[in-house]
Amino acid sequence: MEELRRSFQAARHQVSGHGKRNVGVLKDALRNVADETGSDIYGNGAVINDFEQKIAALLGHESAVFFPSGTMAQQIALRIWSDDRDNRHVAYHPLCHLELHEQDGLRQLHPIEPVLVGEHDKVMTLEDIKALPEIACLLLELPNRELGGVAPTFSELETIVAYCRERGIRLHLDGARLLELLPYYDKTASDVASLFDSVYLSFYKGIGGIAGAILAGPKSFTTEARIWKRRYGGDLISLYPYVISSDYYYEQRKDRMGHYYEQAKHVAERLNAIDNIFTTPRVPVSNMFHLHFKEEMTDVTARLTRIQEEVGLGLVGYLVEHDGYCSTEISFGDAFDAISNEEFEQLMTRLTADFSA
Amino acid sequence: MEELRRSFQAARHQVSGHGKRNVGVLKDALRNVADETGSDIYGNGAVINDFEQKIAALLGHESAVFFPSGTMAQQIALRIWSDDRDNRHVAYHPLCHLELHEQDGLRQLHPIEPVLVGEHDKVMTLEDIKALPEIACLLLELPNRELGGVAPTFSELETIVAYCRERGIRLHLDGARLLELLPYYDKTASDVASLFDSVYLSFYKGIGGIAGAILAGPKSFTTEARIWKRRYGGDLISLYPYVISSDYYYEQRKDRMGHYYEQAKHVAERLNAIDNIFTTPRVPVSNMFHLHFKEEMTDVTARLTRIQEEVGLGLVGYLVEHDGYCSTEISFGDAFDAISNEEFEQLMTRLTADFSA
Known part of the structure; x- marks a missing residue:
């Protein structure tokens, strides 16, 4: 091997x-940034807040927070919705990033009991979701990476969303690769993301940045997410190396x-x-x-x-x-x-x- | 104001x-790094592992892990020692970073009950420590930032360490500003850090880097710390912007x-x-x-x-x-x-x- x-x-x-993936990728992103451009300071400052607002608008959400990683952003999203619904159960696919790649962080760090929904070899269906016990939140990964980047059709998605809305189930979108799916759906990012209560977007997959993620949702949600970001040690004094490169490669590759x-x-x-x-x-x-x-x-x-x-x-x-x-x-x-x-x-x-x- | x-x-x-604190600080650090220098990938690769080994050696510890932040590193250190001693109590000063600046992350994310030790207006004494209930770990911040960068004398420190060792209390050093204290102690970093079971060092205080921290200790400890780093979402695909700048400013300012x-x-x-x-x-x-x-x-x-x-x-x-x-x-x-x-x-x-x- x-x-x-x-x-x-x-x-x-x-x-x-x-x-x-080498240092040249970062240097290219910095080349046209003035030396005098001020750092973000613990989540504040134009360099981070402008980008947060830009991506919030892209996703059709009120507010957004830049995170060092999607792992951190998504655990926090599920914790907030779990508290919001006062229910320890959140549901996601058995091949979800949280289940496979996070050393069981969600269970280790939170009083949350995830429920696996759907079969290992295909995307979850409305029938799978109907069979769930009462849950606070459903996480949908669009497209599902571990299945080869597949997704339900947009109308199947709308049906799932409508079902969850009726039952007060919060919807979180693992949109790590959301932009990569839009040509198939023939929809805007906002068309898809605004179906959800919260959305995570990654900047080093299809966009090809260094690292970094956005978590978007209502203002009350992002306010709480910022508190959890501090708790996790993700509220760095300076995140600008990731923010600037995320913005640079987003602009370069979004189309x-x-x-x-x-x-x-x-x-x-x-x-x-x-x-x-x-x-x-x-x-x-x-x-x-x-x-x-x-x-x-x-x-x-x-x-x-x-x-x-x-x-x-x-x-x-x-x-x-x-x-x-x-x-x-x-x-x-x-x-x-x-x-x-x-x-x-x-x-x-x-x-x-x-x-x- | x-x-x-x-x-x-x-x-x-x-x-x-x-x-x-502006983008020029990062650009200066990257100026002499070749574009072809490979990124670290999820904690692996020469760029991160070489620096970890260099700082482990500086601190006289077996192994070290680079973290995006000290908040994350220290919560994880206390969790590992708490599990190790099978005791939920860890002790630190009332003006400890974990108590003041982390939105109560330690209590929110772990089954740990911190015990505050010492008085608000001075460093803790051996008498304070002797009055503690049974604890897994004692965190000492040297120098204590919130008290104006003060510290016990080196011989007082040695007495505290000896007391804790006798009782099987793990010792963690919040050495965010450890290097800044060495001229007063007239000791090497290793002279101080090797008194402790684990040590955290920051790279954006006296060293003046962008962000980033090292957590050092025995190999069994850092192996576990890497698992927790993944759980926290701190195991980024690329930490090199922080690693390279930490190393650059460390070399520039260590003396x-x-x-x-x-x-x-x-x-x-x-x-x-x-x-x-x-x-x-x-x-x-x-x-x-x-x-x-x-x-x-x-x-x-x-x-x-x-x-x-x-x-x-x-x-x-x-x-x-x-x-x-x-x-x-x-x-x-x-x-x-x-x-x-x-x-x-x-x-x-x-x-x-x-x-x-």
């Missing part, structure tokens, strides 16, 4: 992402999400044409998909390593083993534009030769 | 600090702490010579002290505003009212070096004229 990773990183170009989405659909179609390769979803609905190889992992690893070394393109940096196949994640950004048609066709030819039945 | 703040900020030079200490002693002596002005401590033991004016606050505000406008030096940015006097905090860094003798004497002359009995 180490060889596969090395061949991926050593390649001239990678299929996924926005290019290397490119349709382009990334088209790349994802195009490449998925080409890959699905190879016998022992398939993607989920088959037709992407965002800038990403999961890529699967229906063969033994050791074998796939060896073949992909060789192909990546010889073609000089990085497609797969790691593989996860499943029963009868192995998988990776592909997400599109600026990096793919650096790849010529010839290089891409060479990659496809090699994959077809190595993975056809 | 707003006028006072404005006159402070508009002044050519400020007496306190390292100069303005200047004696100089800042001498400045503090010199200026305190001059101020104490004025009838209605006094400092606590009278003779500073670090780079800071509290400055008090024995007159009515509205009056002091008006006079200081006028002096600062006329002399063009910023001494006081805010005042806090007490019974019969009002106070501010002064801490020395690079800024004072930019002030000429003539300017300083002019400030002293004006203060003497306005505040003598």
Whole structure:
């Protein structure tokens, strides 16, 4: 697996992402910022407050708070809604970030008992939600990253929202990759985000910033979120390195999400044409998909390593083993534009030769 | 008060600090870092791990973890020692950062019941500690910021440490400003820090970085601290903007702490010579002290505003009212070096004229 990773990183170009995560990414964002620009100070100051207001407006919400991370922002959102409804139960999908990647922070830090809703291999349905016990809040991740960036249709979403509204269930949107989904929905960020009581947006996924997140909602909600941000140690004296870079890459990429989405659909179609390769979803609905190889992992690893070394393109940096196949994640950004048609066709030819039945 | 703040900020030079907190501070730190330098990724990578090891060595501890903030680092330290001793009680001074500036985060996020030890107006003594119920951990802040940067003598400290060790009480050092205290102790960082089970060091006080903290201790402790850092949402994909600037300003200022200490002693002596002005401590033991004016606050505000406008030096940015006097905090860094003798004497002359009995 180490060889596969090395061949991926050593390649001239990678299929996924926005290019290397290095200090140049921060320097580019700072280049045109005057040295005299004042730091934010513990959440105050134009540099942070202007950006908060800009993203609040984008999302159609009253107010927003910039956080160092989505992990912190989302736990806090769920805690506020749990207190608000005086109910310890919040519901989310079994593949939710809070369930998989946060070392059980929500349960360890709060008197909250999450309820898992929906099945492991698909997005939750209205029927799943109807079967829930009484809950304070439902978290929906749009698109669902761990399922390959999938989402319900917009009308299914509206039905779910209406059901929850009727029952007084608070709705929180894990919109880490919300912008990446908008071309499929053909909606504005506000069309989607304003269906929810609160929204989290990340700035280092499709937007490709350094780190940082926005949590938006009503003023009463963000006022409380700022108190919790202080409690968590997220109210840093200076968050401007993340704020400035978030704003810079947001401006640079906000209108490119349709382009990334088209790349994802195009490449998925080409890959699905190879016998022992398939993607989920088959037709992407965002800038990403999961890529699967229906063969033994050791074998796939060896073949992909060789192909990546010889073609000089990085497609797969790691593989996860499943029963009868192995998988990776592909997400599109600026990096793919650096790849010529010839290089891409060479990659496809090699994959077809190595993975056809 | 707003006028006072404005006159402070508009002044050519400020007496306190390292100069303005602006984007130039970050740009300076990045200037000689190659664009190709790779980001840390969720706590891994040379840029973060090398710095962690360097500061662990400085502090004479086995291991260290870089945190976005001291708030997060210290709550986590106390939680780990509380679990370790299976005791919900941890003790700290009533003016501890956790008690004053964290919106009660420790109690809100953990099953911990802090016990306040010592009196509001002085550092805790061995007698205070002997009067405590059974506790898991004692937090000592050296120097104590809210008391004007004071500290017990090194031999008093050793006595406290010996007492706690005998009783199996874990010792955590809030060493946010530890380096600033070393010239008074005439000890190395490791001489002091290795008396403790765990240590927190800040990089934006005397060191003057952007933000960031180190938590050091035994390997088993930092391993657990990394898990909690993830739970808190502090395990950002990229912390390098803070790491690089922390390292840069650490190298620039680590050997200047004696100089800042001498400045503090010199200026305190001059101020104490004025009838209605006094400092606590009278003779500073670090780079800071509290400055008090024995007159009515509205009056002091008006006079200081006028002096600062006329002399063009910023001494006081805010005042806090007490019974019969009002106070501010002064801490020395690079800024004072930019002030000429003539300017300083002019400030002293004006203060003497306005505040003598």
